[in-house]
Every structure is written in structure tokens, then in C-alpha cells.
Amino acid sequence: MTSPGTSLLSAAAVETCLSSLKNCQGYIDTGVDITTGVALDLIQSGCDAAAVADMESVMLEYAALNRDLTQYVRAVEETMRKVRRDAPDEVPDLKELVYEAYADHQRTNTDESLKKSDKFLQFKEQLRDLKKQMGVSQDSADAAPEDDDSEEVSVTQSFANFKCPITQSEMVSPVRNKVCGHKYEKEAIEKMIQTRQEKNKHTRCPRVGCDVSHVRLSDLVPDKALKRAIDIHKRQSQAKP
Ligand SMILES: [Zn+2]
Numbered sequence: 001m002t003s004p005g006t007s008l009l010s011a012a013a014v015e016t017c018l019s020s021l022k023n024c025q026g027y028i029d030t031g032v033d034i035t036t037g038v039a040l041d042l043i044q045s046g047c048d049a050a051a052v053a054d055m056e057s058v059m060l061e062y063a064a065l066n067r068d069l070t071q072y073v074r075a076v077e078e079t080m081r082k083v084r085r086d087a088p089d090e091v092p093d094l095k096e097l098v099y100e101a102y103a104d105h106q107r108t109n110t111d112e113s114l115k116k117s118d119k120f121l122q123f124k125e126q127l128r129d130l131k132k133q134m135g136v137s138q139d140s141a142d143a144a145p146e147d148d149d150s151e152e153v154s155v156t157q158s159f160a161n162f163k164c165p166i167t168q169s170e171m172v173s174p175v176r177n178k179v180c181g182h183k184y185e186k187e188a189i190e191k192m193i194q195t196r197q198e199k200n201k202h203t204r205c206p207r208v209g210c211d212v213s214h215v216r217l218s219d220l221v222p223d224k225a226l227k228r229a230i231d232i233h234k235r236q237s238q239a240k241p
Helices: 004-044 049-086 094-107 111-115 118-134 148-162 186-198 224-239
Strands: 174-177 183-185 220-222
Touching: 004 049, 004 118, 004 224, 049 094, 049 111, 049 118, 118 224, 148 224, 174 186, 174 224, 183 186, 186 220
Parallel strands: none
Antiparallel strands: 174 183, 174 220
């Protein structure tokens, strides 16, 4: 039972398992995207606060799933590293070891930390952004429903923010820099980073006055709220004679 062949085999099986666990991440991300989209739709169509709150609890469940999956994958990886390093004569009960490592991670989990998780914070931020773009303040979110005129005015006022600092034209797929909060056209900033990279140089944030001197691809996240605001604006200006 303890020939090297057996432990190699089990290690390979664990690797296969791990990669299918990592596939689950994709399903969680899809769920997060859909939930965000629904919540943004709800806000856009007139702010039923209770329905938005429902989406918030769905998002918390996704954040918990995401945390558990991350911790499980980490537990498996840690266990495998430990087994490889210690190279015990007997093949250990991997399942038991992984479970112990996982339980260790889970012990420190709290609802509070879940609300501070990246997934949840990003969700809240997108909702806040859309409300801001629509001119709805946090407090009045569930008060008087907007009439079309006031929405149009506030969207027109923020029209300047729709322009990409690189292309100088209205953005189509805006991304937000997590570091400074500035927004750019996805394709334009990616191309800029790539061109600079080929010269072994960092990319400065192209927004005038910003002191971020190194924009990384990994700092860029899609800004769905802004995209919606731009789309609303586009529809409104097309509707005019
Ligand atoms: Zn910036």
C-alpha cells in the first residue's frame, strides 16, 4: 500500500480534484455577475429597497461560498505541500488532514469579515456608483421615485465622467482603477499598459492630476454601474429628435 506509486497516484487525483474545485470559482463569479446585474436593474427601474436588500443577502451567500471554496482549496494545497515535504512512509489519511486544515481556516470566519470581503464591497460600490450617477442619494434611495426629467438632468451633469482620459470620447466598456478610482476605456488602457510594458516602463494613471505612477492590469475592474449610466444617457440622447 505504501509504494511510491500509490502516493503519486493519490497526489495526481488530488490535483485533478483541485482543478475542478477551481472551476467552481467560475460558477461563483457568474452568480456574482448576475446578482449584481439584477440589483443594478432594480435600482435603475425605480428602487424597490426591499428587493435590492434581497439581492444583498444573495450576494452575501455568494461571498460565503467564495470564502469557503478559497479556504478549502487552500487547505488542500497546504496539506499536499506538507505531505510532500514530510514524505511519510505511510500514506496519511488525506481527507482527515484536509478537513483539519479547513476547520482551522473556518474558525476565524465572521459575518463581519464577510461584509468586508472584496466580492461584497465591490457589489456595494457598484450599487452606490449607479445611485450616484442617477442622482439618488443613499438616504433617499427608497423615498420618492425619480421622474424621468430629474434622472436626465443628473445623468447629463455627470456626462463629463463618461469620457475616457485616453481616447477623449465616451466610453463603451469602462474599467475602474481600484487604486485611485479613475476610469478608462478598457481597450485603451490595456493597450497603453502593453505598449509601456514592451518598453519595460510603468504606466502612469492618464487622468490629469493623479499621482498613481503604476497602473496594473490586475487593478482594473469592469465598472458596470458607469456602463449603465452611459447606456441610459445614450438612449436618452438618441430618443431626442
Ligand atoms: Zn488615477
